[in-house]
Amino acid sequence: MTMQAVKEGYWYGQESPAVEVLNALRDYRSAEAAMRRRTRTSMGMGETDLLALRYLLECEREGRGVGPKELASRLGITSASMTSLVDRMVKSGHVTREPHPTDRRALLLRPTPGIDREVRQTLGGMHHQMLEVAASLSRGESMVVVDFLRRIRDVVDGIESNDARTGHN
Template identity: 40%
Template sequence: MPYDDVEAAERRDSPDLSEVSWALREVNRLSGAVDDAVTRRLGVGHNETLALDILMQSPVGMGPVELGNHLGIRSASATALVDRLEASGHVRRVRHPTDRRRLIVETTDSARRDVLAALAPLLADVDAIADGLSSEEAAVVIGYLRAVAGAMRRFSAP
């Protein structure tokens, strides 16, 4: 179903939402398409892209089983996924910084550069849009987006 049809159906079911909420809902819906574009540009599978995103957000990396739990896949599948990412140079297995018995998976510098390069056209477009805002408008947008991010964190917390 095209995005316009999806929004029209959602608007019928939730008529009291503000236009701001509808605009943000559209951005959220399109994030999946952005993930698909990054996946194509990196030349990896969808789970590999999700794994890279999870690992890039992890301050210390994580074990393959823990990564698999985040992705909702079994440990054997997680190990195979890490093997593919390691073979492609996107991740490396290293000793855990405080528990030397454990191996963790972390992204490589080249993986971070590859992800940012894949996102570069989108980030440039977003920056160009932001450059058109006055400093007051930018402050309002930043405040709103930070508050929404906080609401999303609270909503998704276990």
């Protein structure tokens, strides 16, 4: 059996347009994971660091500060891991700790000035090209893609850890 034949059937053991779609989705996810590795390497950051920075930048654009507890919850990490992450990101110059304006005991985490520009320079070209591809779709095609991706997300979000191991609901 050739590698192409194995890929065509993926886990599903058949060739069909549906399997082609799932293979294309898997290929995209692999390409995106590789791009994230390259980005992390170029910025000298780990996966969790990059996710944290992205969230902090989103919150900064919304005009709100984020405390370590909220960020830990968002990332699904322990407070000890959060402390290490913040220490690492402060040391690398990506994040600052600031006193909370109304709670003397609390801290806010903020992306350092200029870090948004660095992220945009690193990812801007790729995002522009992705937007061009998405813009080339008709309104109807866009709605089909969005609906498909949301339905796939719902399936993935609905899988319990036991279901994933056994393949059953």
